[in-house]
C-alpha cells in the first residue's frame with residue numbers, strides 16, 4: 001500500500017519538485033508538468049513555496065511576486081486537486097485550463113494591482129534604508145579605503161558555449177575529459193561556496209575574497225588583515241545578487257558536491273552534470289523555487305536562461 005501524500009511528506013520534509021516526480025504515476029506527472037509550463041508561458045505565473053496544513057499536509061499556491069491567484073492546491077496519489085476538482089486525465093485537465101483562464105480574467109486587475117502595491121511599498125522601504133545607510137557610511141568614512149572596500153569575487157558561472165560544446169561532443173560519442181572537468185569544477189565550486197558561505201553567514205561570519213580568511217564580529221564593518229574591507233550587509237547582498245546556489249535546492253547542490261568529489265570516470269562526471277541540468281529544467285518549469293535553479297549557475301535574464309535550459313533539455 002502506497003503512503004498518502006501527507007505520510008510520504010510530513011511537516012519536516014517539504015517535497016522538492018523532483019520528489020513529486022516520483023510520487024505520481026507518469027500520466028499525472030506529465031499533466032502537472034504541462035500545467036506548470038502552461039501557467040508560466042501564458043500568464044507568467046508559477047508555483048510558490050508550499051504551505052503546511054494539518055489537514056492536507058503540504059499545499060500549493062500559484063501566483064507571482066508573493067501574491068497568489070490560486071491557493072490550497074492539494075496533492076493526492078491519483079492526481080492534484082484544484083478548487084475541489086481532481087486533475088488526473090484529459091477531461092479534468094481541459095477543465096483546469098478553462099478554469100485558470102476564467103480565474104485569471106476575473107481577477108487579473110486585482111491581482112496585478114496587488115503586485116504593484118507590494119512593489120510600491122517595497123520601494124518606499126528601500127528609500128528609507130538608503131538614507132539610513134548613507135548616514136552610517138558617512139560615520140565610517142575615515143576608516144574606508146575605497147580601493148579595498150566591498151570588492152567581491154564569487155566563483156565563476158558556467159560558460160554556456162562550453163556547456164553546449166560538451167553536450168554536442170558527448171552526443172557524437174566523444175569524451176572530452178578536459179571540458180567535463182572544467183564544467184564540473186565550475187559547478188562544484190559554486191555549489192561548495194554557495195553552501196559554505198551561507199553556513200558562515202548564519203553565524204555572522206564572512207569569507208574574505210582576497211585571502212580566504214574568515215571575518216566575524218558584531219559590527220557591520222569588517223577589516224581583513226590582508227587589507228580588504230567589507231560591509232557585512234553588502235557582502236550578503238552581493239551573495240544574493242550573484243545568485244550563489246542556496247535555498248530550496250540546497251539538498252541537490254549538497255549531493256552534487258559530495259558525488260563530484262568521488263567521481264572518477266568521464267561517464268560518472270557527465271552523469272552528475274546531466275542530473276544537475278535535469279534539475280535546472282524541472283525547477284524552471286515547476287517554479288517550485290522562486291527563481292529557476294539554473295540562474296545560480298548561468299548569467300543572463302530569466303527569459304534567456306529559461307531558453308538555454310529548454311534547448312539543452314530537448315537536445316541532450
Ligand SMILES: [Zn+2]
Pocket residue numbers: 208209210211212213224225226227228
Ligand atoms: Zn583577506
